[in-house]
Amino acid sequence: METAARRGALAVAAQAVARRLNADTSDYASPSLPCPRCGGPARYAGRHAKTFTTALGPLPLTRAYYPCAPCAQGFCPRDRALGVEGGSLSPAVTRMVGTAAALVSFAEASELLGALAGLPVPAKQVERTAEALGIETAEDERQQVVPAAAAEIAPTMYLGLDGTGVPMRKAEVDGRPGKQADGSSKTREVKLCTVWSAEGRDAEGVPVRDPGSVSYSAAIERAATRDTDATGSAFAQRVEREATRRGFERAPRQAVLGDGAPWIWNIAGEYFPEAIQIVDRFHAKAHLSDVAKVLYGAPSDLGDAWAKARHAELDAGQLHQIVAALAAQYRARRDPAKRAEVRKCIGYLWANRRRMRYPAFRAQGLCTSTAVVEAGCKVAIGTRLKRAGMHWTVRGANAIIALRCCKLSGRFEDFWERRAQRCVGS
Numbered sequence: 269m270e271t272a273a274r275r276g277a278l279a280v281a282a283q284a285v286a287r288r289l290n291a292d293t294s295d296y297a298s299p300s301l302p303c304p305r306c307g308g309p310a311r312y313a314g315r316h317a318k319t320f321t322t323a324l325g326p327l328p329l330t331r332a333y334y335p336c337a338p339c340a341q342g343f344c345p346r347d348r349a350l351g352v353e354g355g356s357l358s359p360a361v362t363r364m365v366g367t368a369a370a371l372v373s374f375a376e377a378s379e380l381l382g383a384l385a386g387l388p389v390p391a392k393q394v395e396r397t398a399e400a401l402g403i404e405t406a407e408d409e410r411q412q413v414v415p416a417a418a419a420e421i422a423p424t425m426y427l428g429l430d431g432t433g434v435p436m437r438k439a440e441v442d443g444r445p446g447k448q449a450d451g452s453s454k455t456r457e458v459k460l461c462t463v464w465s466a467e468g469r470d471a472e473g474v475p476v477r478d479p480g481s482v483s484y485s486a487a488i489e490r491a492a493t494r495d496t497d498a499t500g501s502a503f504a505q506r507v508e509r510e511a512t513r514r515g516f517e518r519a520p521r522q523a524v525l526g527d528g529a530p531w532i533w534n535i536a537g538e539y540f541p542e543a544i545q546i547v548d549r550f551h552a553k554a555h556l557s558d559v560a561k562v563l564y565g566a567p568s569d570l571g572d573a574w575a576k577a578r579h580a581e582l583d584a585g586q587l588h589q590i591v592a593a594l595a596a597q598y599r600a601r602r603d604p605a606k607r608a609e610v611r612k613c614i615g616y617l618w619a620n621r622r623r624m625r626y627p628a629f630r631a632q633g634l635c636t637s638t639a640v641v642e643a644g645c646k647v648a649i650g651t652r653l654k655r656a657g658m659h660w661t662v663r664g665a666n667a668i669i670a671l672r673c674c675k676l677s678g679r680f681e682d683f684w685e686r687r688a689q690r691c692v693g694s
């Protein structure tokens with residue numbers, strides 16, 4: 269009864285809206301209008317019918333139609349006013365598609381829209397719509413850089429930088445060097461910037477991330493700035509925008525967290541020279557565990573015990589003891605691959621030693637690892653883009669990443685408000 273009544277009520281509402289819109293013929297303004305593509309005159313050719321998919325169900329509308337002969341394409345002024353130009357989904361349905369596709373796969377989003385809203389939107393249409401919407405949110409992110417209000421800036425602000433590989437379609441990685449046995453690559457690196465505060469403390473007094481304080485911005489794009497470049501790399505500019513929006517560089521105390529990757533510290537040093545640099549403890553430990561795997565093979569109790577001892581030394585800030593343990597390994601091993609791994613790890617510890625003063629950071633009440641950055645990669649990228657059978661184009665991945673970051677950062681509502689205003693304004 270419930271379901272049938274809902275369906276009936278929606279159908280009645282759809283009829284009422286269709287009647288009202290179809291009775292209003294004010295979208296016929298004059299016998300000829302300038303074509304939005306070429307600017308030439310497009311002559312009125314009667315009212316054309318089209319059925320749109322709306323939150324109320326199918327909505328048959330007739331609209332004034334102006335074909336342009338040179339462009340071999342026509343337009344309906346009402347479609348633009350209603351925000352349905354070039355498609356068949358209403359703004360409310362487009363928003364539902366965006367919400368679902370930001371969270372789950374296109375096929376699952378299609379299924380959810382059918383099951384929850386009774387809307388038939390095939391997976392292919394979900395994909396097309398979500399991708400177009402994602403490109404809009406990406407553009408919106410570049411345009412909307414309103415500096416944070418002073419009240420929104422915590423005494424200590426954190427900025428995390430990280431990269432994660434996303435599986436790509438073959439054509440998108442052809443000729444790119446990678447980690448496959450034959451030197452090819454199956455993935456492209458998504459670079460992620462996340463900003464948060466951690467004023468709260470847990471029972472042991474350790475800073476914990478403030479709920480709702482996390483924002484994300486990410487894309488597959490270049491992070492390194494060449495000496496000849498007049499502006500920063502695309503990713504460096506993204507980081508700057510996010511930092512401005514969150515008031516990161518205006519916070520009394522700033523910390524940049526990342527793994528050991530040089531591009532991270534290049535951006536941190538160049539754009540936020542005041543910020544304290546911290547190697548995310550989670551990453552540093554993962555790095556030592558990887559070394560243990562190379563030395564002892566995995567799984568191995570000996571290797572696990574070795575890694576555990578190094579993790580404890582890391583927490584205690586005893587980097588020299590870690591180096592001593594690595595040097596002992598170097599002397600004991602003959603395998604060149606294992607020796608190389610040990611040498612690399614010593615280099616990593618040396619290069620990042622000032623970023624691993626964990627006891628000092630703790631004493632200053634700084635957050636050194638809540639695995640926020642790593643979790644950010646999983647939440648913002650992994651759970652949506654790195655699922656079995658998924659293969660992306662750069663364009664498609666960047667669109668869905670933009671859509672997802674917009675949603676996860678609490679900017680989706682504002683985006684829709686601006687979008688609706690654009691329709692009204694045009």
Ligand SMILES: [Zn+2]
Pocket residue numbers: 303304305306307308336337338339
């Ligand atoms: Zn034209």
